[in-house]
Amino acid sequence: MNRRLALKQLALAAGGIALIPSCTFSEEEVLTAYDELEITASDAEQLQAVIDTIFPKTTLKGGVELGVDQFVLVMANDCLAENEQQQFVKGLKGFGSFTKENFGTSFTKMDEAERKTHLQSMMAGTEKKGEQQLATQEFLAITKKFGLQGYMKSEYYMTEIMPYQQVPGPVFIGKKKIDASEKVNING
Amino acid sequence: MANLNIKSEEANTYGAIVIGSGMSGGFAAKELCDKGVKTLVLERGRSVVHNKDYPTTNMLPWEFDHKGQIPEDIQRENPVVSRCYAFREDAAHFFVKDKEHPYIQEKPFDWIRGYQTGGKSLLWARQVQRWSDFDFEGPARDGFAVDWPIRYKDLAPWYSYVEKFVGVAGYADGIPQLPDGDFLPGIELTAVEDYFKGVVEQQYPGRNVISGRCAHITGNAEYYAKQGRGICQHRVLCQRGCPFGGYFSSNSATLPWAARTGNLTLQNDAVVHSIIYDEGKGKATGVRVIDAHTKEMTEYYAPVIFLNASALNTNLILMNSTSSRFPNGLGNDNDIMGKYIGFHNYRGGVSGEYEGLGDFTTEGKRPTSGYMPRFRNVQKQETNFLRGYAAGIHGTRAKHVSYDGLGEDLVNNISSAEYGSWHIGSHMMGETIPKETNYIALDESQKDEWGMPQLRVNVEYDQNDEDMIKDYREQVSEMFDAAGFKNIKTWDDERRPGLDIHEMGGVRMGHDPKTSLLNKHNQLHACPNVYVTDGACMTSTSTQNPSLTYMVLAARAVDHAFGNS
Structure with a gap:
């Protein structure tokens, strides 16, 4: 119940984000819905951009439309071990500056093709990495994992793409x- | 004053008291009420009324905040219950949390508990295989524990009686070590299980694969309508409580049945402190109960007491029932109470893949799976370990989506699936040998919130278990290989004792009061108006899931106590 209410508040907060200039980033309020993460509305917006790239709207619904970004935050807040959670937050909070440093443009300012290419390169690779690079990779891996869970357990996916029947009925055919x-x- | 006391004593007096409303207590209550006995059922946990108190039962998968997963902080605070397969977001409210009810693990032991009306009968795996004389004769033949004071023929009619009420889906398989029962239509094996059955039964005489008999209604709808229950709809969300009453639980079946007789009083939040023993009368006269909220103590009285508090808690209550006649616990003249604890060894597993039967899949869901009855040491001792194991056998056609890529590729990948090969898995259910060194005892100083002594648990695996795990892994791998399964993997998950949720013993049955605590009717030898008919009474464990046998012993014991009155 509290969670749902909090999610609604987040949606409102995210709606107002465009008005906040990026230079006041550090003064933003922490989103109370995700008390373990201590993230801001800008962080949530950053994640939303990542989810939109991983699960874009095609002929099928996109991840953002299904609230997958919010689900990722709920799971990161509630269901990660502390060390994973730290990496997730570190990767998320540093994502804007990390992408700007490495690709010349921060992620949210890239076009869709650039976003996809750079996400792929950040997620791939097993060579020795710097600290922030590792955190970024882990942040993206966790985001994809929870993103898949959120997308594939969404009402949309479970009714329109791979229909789930809560009450399948008494017939079971072992060899069909x-x-x-x-x-x-x-x-x- | 005296008058008042007499009045309250009268108000608190019943024909029988049943301690515990779970699987066996619920059945005892139903039998007592059917015989016209005014029955008080004491349940230490909160009320859970069938269909009214199943908050998640109709929730859809996407309605759970964490899509089923238990949050990290809850797992961290509750390591024991978090190891239970059914402790998920949809049923977490039916499990005891570690901190609320502490106990002391002298050796690692996962004690999984359900404190509410119906107890763990809401949560059980619903497998109901009968015992046979190969089980009852085990201790005497193989020289461990003590001889069971009963044989299959003593229970056979009661198995039929209980099965009919419960509703058991199964086939008459004609296997000596797993007697057939009174079954409703069975639920068929999957194609790969059926294929494996053919291979095993042809190449390994004495070994069988059957559809596990399960407590689900698959026919005779009119009969079960009288219980307010309907045909199982194969939701396989049983642990939430079933809106159809398709599987058996105390909540859906025995307790409402008992209530309709008008003879049932069910009292929740009633933590039993001890059984009252009257030295003058030489028998138990009632029960002391702590109110879970006010912590006040009240006494209730009855000429007959059924103890069905779940195996370890039944031990705890008896050990806490001290008097000058029984300083070491009610009925405990021989100091073996709490000893000879047994359980089931579920550590071993095997999996494989089958590339045949590519044109086939399954349709629908089912609340059971394949089952291999024990085949080791059945007719005679033939291995380097005692007893044997049953094996779960579950084969399904794999369906895959690819999680590769990002963007449109990924969305396309997850929106179409293809068939993989058949996947087949197995887990062992091994008999353990009850030993004096596997025991529970009351701690002398540490108490819980209600002032009850904490239980010290000292239970571990032994070399016999290790040898059995090795044999199970070898034998099932070999049979999988014989069936042409590929990519065979085998493991020992090293789970702690207790996670099987089949803990048994401590108040065992036997012929001799010197070496056992209960007689052949489940009465305490030294205090015969107390009947123990839950897992505590078990002399040995066999390999079969035990709940059915507890209910059978409970029904039979009520018949002994009250006959055909």
Whole structure:
């Protein structure tokens, strides 16, 4: 209940974000919905941009529309071990400056193609990395993992893409001939 | 004053008291109420009324804040219960949290508990296999524990009786070590399980694969409608409580049945302190109860007391019931109470893949899976370890989506799936040998919030268990190989004792009051108006999931206490 209320407040806060100049970044209020993360509305906006790149709107609904970015924050706040959480926050908070330093433009100012290319390069690679680079990689890996969970457990995905039946009924067929014309449903 | 006391004593007097409303207590209550006995059921936890108090039962997957996962801080604060497979966001409210009810682990032991109306019957895995004489004769044949004072023939009619009320889906498989019961239509095996059954039964005489018999209603709808229960709809969300009453629980079946007789009084938040023993009368006369909220003590009286508080708590209550006649606990003349604790060894697992049957899949869900009854040391001793193990066998057709890529590629990847090979997995359910050195005891100083002594648990695996794990892994791997399964993996998850949630013993049955605590009717030898018919009474553990047998012993004991009145 509190969580849902908090999410609504976040949505309102995020709506007002455009008015805050980036130079006042450090003075922003911490979002109370994510007390463990101590992140600001700008951080949440940064994450939203990442989710929008990982799960863009296509002929299918995009991650932002499904609230996947908010779900990632809920999970990062509630379901991560402390060390992972620290890496997540470090990667998220430093994401703007890290991308600017490494690619000349901060992530939110890139066009969609650039965002995708650079996200891919930041997520890949096993070579020795700097501290912030590692945090960035971990932040993105966690974001993708929780993002997938949020997308694939969304009402949209579980009703329109891979329909889930809460009450399948008493029939169970242990050996059913596969009909090649039928879509394979992971929730079927 | 005297008059007042007599009045309150009258008001607090019943025909029978049942301590615990879970699987076995619920069944005892139903039997007592059916026989016209005014019955008080004492439940230490809160009230959970069928369908009214299942807050998550109709929630859809996307409605859970963490999509099912338990938050990190709750896991950190509750390491024991967090190891239980069913402790998830949808059913966490039915589990005891570690801190609320502390106990002392002298050796690592995961004590999983459900303190509410219905106890763990809301949460159980619903597998109901009968015992056979290969189980009851085990201790005498193999020279451990003591001889069971009962045999299969003593329980057979009661198995039928209980199965009919519970509703058990299964097939008549004709296996000597797993007697057939009174079954509703069975739930079929998956194609790969059925194929494996064929291989095993052809190549390994004496070994079988069956569909696990489960406590789900699959037929005879009219009969179960009288209990207010309906046909199982295969939601497989049982741990939330079932809106159809499709699986058996005390909440959906025995307790409402008992209530309809008008003979049931169910009292929640009633922490039993001890059983009152009257030295003059030479019997138990009632129960001392602490109110979970006010902490006030009240006494209730009855000529017959059923103790069904769950295996370890039943021990605790008896050990805490001291008097000058029984300074070491009610009925504990031989000082073996709390000893010879057994459990089930679930540590081993095997998995594999099968590339055959590529044209087939399954449709729907099912509340059970395949089961291999014990095949080791059944007819005679043939291995370097005593007893044996049953094995769960579960085969499903894999369906994959790819998580590769980013952006449109990723969204496309997760929106289409393809079939993988069949996946087949197994887990062991091993019999453990109850030993004097596996014991529980009351701590002399540490108490819980209600002033009850904390339990010290001293239970561990032994070499017999280790040898059995090794054999299980070898044998199941070999059978998987014989079936042509590939990529066979086997493991020992090294789980702690207790996580099987099949802890048993401490108040064992036997012929001789010198070496056992209960007689063949589950009465304390030294205080026969107290019946113990939960897991505490078990002399040995067999390999079968025990709840069905507890209910059978409870129904039979009520019949002994009150006959056909």
